[in-house]
Amino acid sequence: MPQDHYPVLLALGLALALGVVMLMLSALMSRRMGGRVSLDTYESGEPLLDRSHKRISVLFFLIAIDFVVFDVEAAFLYPWALVIREGGWPLFWAMMVFVGLILVGFAYIWKKGGLDLRPERQKRSLRG
Amino acid sequence: MEMAVFLLFAALALVSSLVVVLHRNPIYAVMSLVVTFVSIAVMFVLLGAPFLAAVQVLVYTGAILVLFLFVIMLLNVSGDSSRGFDLHKALAAVVAAGFALLLLTLFWGRYHGLDLSPLQESDVALKPLARALLDTYLLPFEIVGLLLLAAVTAATVLARRSQDTSS
Amino acid sequence: MDSIQPQEFLLLVPEIVLASAGMLLLLTGTLKTSNGYRLCAAISLAALALTAVLLLIQGIPGAPRVILSGMFIVDGYSFFWKLLFLVASAFTVLLSDRFLSDGGYRPAEFYSLILLATTGMLFMASGYSLLSIWISLELMALSSYILAGYFKHQTKSNEAALKYFILGALSSGILVYGISLLYGATGTIQLDELAAALPAALALETGSRLAAAGWLLLAMGLFFKVAAVPFHVWTPDVYEGAPTPVTVFLATASKAASFAILVRIFYQALPALAPDWQWITAAIAVVTMIWGNLAALTQTNVKRMLAYSSVAHAGYVLIGVLAATEDGLWAVLFYLFAYTFITIGTFGTVILLERKEYAGETYSDYAGLAQRSPFLAAMMLVFMLALTGIPPTGGFFGKIYLFAAAVESGWIWVAVVGVLTSAISLFYYIGIGVQMYLKESGDDTPSALHAPGLVGTIAVCAVITVLLGILPEPLVQFAKSSLVGLL
Numbered sequence: 001m002p003q004d005h006y007p008v009l010l011a012l013g014l015a016l017a018l019g020v021v022m023l024m025l026s027a028l029m030s031r032r033m034g035g036r037v038s039l040d041t042y043e044s045g046e047p048l049l050d051r052s053h054k055r056i057s058v059l060f061f062l063i064a065i066d067f068v069v070f071d072v073e074a075a076f077l078y079p080w081a082l083v084i085r086e087g088g089w090p091l092f093w094a095m096m097v098f099v100g101l102i103l104v105g106f107a108y109i110w111k112k113g114g115l116d117l118r119p120e121r122q123k124r125s126l127r128g
Numbered sequence: 129m130e131m132a133v134f135l136l137f138a139a140l141a142l143v144s145s146l147v148v149v150l151h152r153n154p155i156y157a158v159m160s161l162v163v164t165f166v167s168i169a170v171m172f173v174l175l176g177a178p179f180l181a182a183v184q185v186l187v188y189t190g191a192i193l194v195l196f197l198f199v200i201m202l203l204n205v206s207g208d209s210s211r212g213f214d215l216h217k218a219l220a221a222v223v224a225a226g227f228a229l230l231l232l233t234l235f236w237g238r239y240h241g242l243d244l245s246p247l248q249e250s251d252v253a254l255k256p257l258a259r260a261l262l263d264t265y266l267l268p269f270e271i272v273g274l275l276l277l278a279a280v281t282a283a284t285v286l287a288r289r290s291q292d293t294s295s
Numbered sequence: 296m297d298s299i300q301p302q303e304f305l306l307l308v309p310e311i312v313l314a315s316a317g318m319l320l321l322l323t324g325t326l327k328t329s330n331g332y333r334l335c336a337a338i339s340l341a342a343l344a345l346t347a348v349l350l351l352i353q354g355i356p357g358a359p360r361v362i363l364s365g366m367f368i369v370d371g372y373s374f375f376w377k378l379l380f381l382v383a384s385a386f387t388v389l390l391s392d393r394f395l396s397d398g399g400y401r402p403a404e405f406y407s408l409i410l411l412a413t414t415g416m417l418f419m420a421s422g423y424s425l426l427s428i429w430i431s432l433e434l435m436a437l438s439s440y441i442l443a444g445y446f447k448h449q450t451k452s453n454e455a456a457l458k459y460f461i462l463g464a465l466s467s468g469i470l471v472y473g474i475s476l477l478y479g480a481t482g483t484i485q486l487d488e489l490a491a492a493l494p495a496a497l498a499l500e501t502g503s504r505l506a507a508a509g510w511l512l513l514a515m516g517l518f519f520k521v522a523a524v525p526f527h528v529w530t531p532d533v534y535e536g537a538p539t540p541v542t543v544f545l546a547t548a549s550k551a552a553s554f555a556i557l558v559r560i561f562y563q564a565l566p567a568l569a570p571d572w573q574w575i576t577a578a579i580a581v582v583t584m585i586w587g588n589l590a591a592l593t594q595t596n597v598k599r600m601l602a603y604s605s606v607a608h609a610g611y612v613l614i615g616v617l618a619a620t621e622d623g624l625w626a627v628l629f630y631l632f633a634y635t636f637i638t639i640g641t642f643g644t645v646i647l648l649e650r651k652e653y654a655g656e657t658y659s660d661y662a663g664l665a666q667r668s669p670f671l672a673a674m675m676l677v678f679m680l681a682l683t684g685i686p687p688t689g690g691f692f693g694k695i696y697l698f699a700a701a702v703e704s705g706w707i708w709v710a711v712v713g714v715l716t717s718a719i720s721l722f723y724y725i726g727i728g729v730q731m732y733l734k735e736s737g738d739d740t741p742s743a744l745h746a747p748g749l750v751g752t753i754a755v756c757a758v759i760t761v762l763l764g765i766l767p768e769p770l771v772q773f774a775k776s777s778l779v780g781l782l
Contacts, residue, residue, distance in 0.1 A: 062287040064191075072276060087259070
């Protein structure tokens with residue numbers, strides 16, 4: 001029943017309201033000091049070391065892809081958990097096969113160093 | 129109340145998806161897509177499919193949009209990409225309008241006695257869905273496992289450092 | 296729905312074995328010591344052979360058996376295709392060995408993806424629900440995207456993978472959209488139930504509109520996968536840019552698997568719409584034959600020419616599909632069987648002539664081949680004759696059967712276009728023969744014949760091609776017996 005989910009809606013509304021209130025409060029209560037300095041990232045005058053919008057390593061992308069894959073797997077676990085008691089062993093093994101397939105993928109990523117985010121130089125120096 | 133919620137989130141979905149298409153900064157576009165997806169999750173709840181709603185939030189907003197952001201940052205797409213109107217955009221607009229028209233004509237008017245919603249609420253509720261997934265649709269479910277494995281392999285093969293590639 | 300019985304999984308043993316071998320290969324690839332090209336190729340070949348043996352032991356059941364709650368069917372039709380896929384994959388492995396080691400690319404993932412893609416194809420051949428068919432199609436497609444881009448350091452290969460992925464994902468989306476509309480119209484995705492529910496849905500106004508949109512989108516997706524004009528735009532770039540063994544895989548196993556599901560869906564799920572899809576398929580077939588052959592005429596790169604020729608051949612096969620008779624169907628099976636061996640042989644020869652990665656693919660590289668390597672030139676000539684459809688080759692009988700089936704079922708004009716476009720194709724196929732036998736060679740380097748796996752593959756394919764041209768009857772009987780229960 002959709003009505004059962006109104007609390008979720010309420011939480012969503014509260015979160016939204018909280019954000020709006022905080023933005024409004026800071027807009028109302030802060031003193032505006034115009035000028036070039038206040039537009040800087042660090043108003044204290046600390047110079048920036050680098051740009052924030054720059055290319056990032058492809059390894060982060062790899063992590064993100066793996067996250068999507070395992071997230072999809074996790075999504076399947078919810079309905080399974082709901083019926084495992086009444087379904088018994090066949091249901092258990094059905095999920096174990098699925099998890100097994102994912103674990104093969106996980107082992108592969110791990111052994112390949114897909115989870116190792118250190119820069120290549122550092123890895124090489126560690127290897128000797 | 130249900131109607132009010134529907135109208136609110138339907139409007140939100142439409143507006144935010146327009147922002148996705150029209151905003152010049154790709155990062156803002158993705159953020160707006162978050163709003164679209166959450167609105168669609170609410171639609172799912174209204175249709176009596178809370179599991180789909182949860183997956184929508186968990187997988188789409190939680191994982192896939194993060195991936196979108198990563199790709200945008202990886203490619204370092206600058207905000208001021210082509211703004212003008214070119215042939216490809218026109219073509220895309222025509223195709224999208226065509227699909228919208230197709231759907232509208234499909235669902236326009238009465239259903240003439242055909243049961244066009246074979247999914248009863250009892251079918252999309254969580255427990256029957258879980259049973260169907262692990263019994264009737266067991267084979268496709270396990271093939272999905274293989275598919276995910278292939279996806280992991282694929283990502284690793286493509287993204288791995290070139291030093292490892294040559295023997 | 297009946298609950299699944301555990302013994303039903305016994306019928307899945309070939310698929311399970313193949314998938315497990317793929318995973319095993321993937322994990323051996325992570326061991327530091329196992330960069331052995333020979334070892335990985337041997338494991339894959341052994342796995343494919345074992346799967347074939349298990350399939351043969353399992354045999355064809357007397358009547359089609361639908362198992363796993365209607366997701367999976369075991370019948371003669373699936374048996375035929377599975378054997379063909381396994382053979383095509385095995386030959387792909389044989390062709391890949393030298394290619395991978397020359398480029399220094401890791402073999403474990405490559406072969407593992409080939410095995411996973413083949414597993415997907417086996418499930419496609421046995422798919423009896425639109426859902427299981429679509430998911431297995433995705434398994435095959437996803438693995439193929441990566442295989443097409445396996446030469447990471449080659450821009451051409453990257454381009455091939457990217458184009459294949461974007462257009463493939465788009466077509467998968469169209470396909471699944473069509474499936475969902477069909478489900479909306481009929482309330483089922485299992486093929487036989489769909490066929491039963493369709494007439495009632497078509498009788499209603501909204502139902503018929505939904506079903507029409509659904510099957511048209513579904514057909515679009517399927518035509519995309521078999522690379523029929525106008526859904527073929529990805530083919531030349533992907534076939535040219537992909538590593539040549541992968542091109543072989545796409546042109547044979549992948550194409551055959553797409554045809555396998557196209558035929559099964561059209562015949563088992565949409566018989567009520569037969570007049571409609573016959574007309575659409577006829578139009579697509581004619582455009583495909585004409586455009587594929589004309590475009591192939593203008594190419595200078597051999598792989599690109601073969602890509603367009605593969606498009607054209609998809610058009611010929613569609614002639615058998617639209618006939619909607621038993622004769623048309625076994626002609627389709629015969630043709631794709633023969634075409635698989637011809638194509639593997641052709642590309643095998645191309646691979647032998649290629650030096651590093653992509654060099655040696657233009658027409659002029661074939662100049663004077665008859666002096667440099669009489670064996671290769673003779674093999675290539677056989678394959679070119681077979682692709683044109685000149686006796687005594689399997690290509691000749693394949694085309695005769697297809698055209699005859701079309702004439703019998705009243706699609707004479709389509710058959711006429713087929714004959715005329717075959718005549719066009721003679722120009723570019725024979726163009727290679729002219730280069731090989733009548734032109735002088737630019738360089739005198741004798742071609743490398745030191746790859747026994749490759750040379751053996753080419754020889755076997757040539758023998759089968761000629762054998763099918765002399766003795767087509769056994770394969771015809773096999774194809775006919777495979778159709779029991781399909782119509």
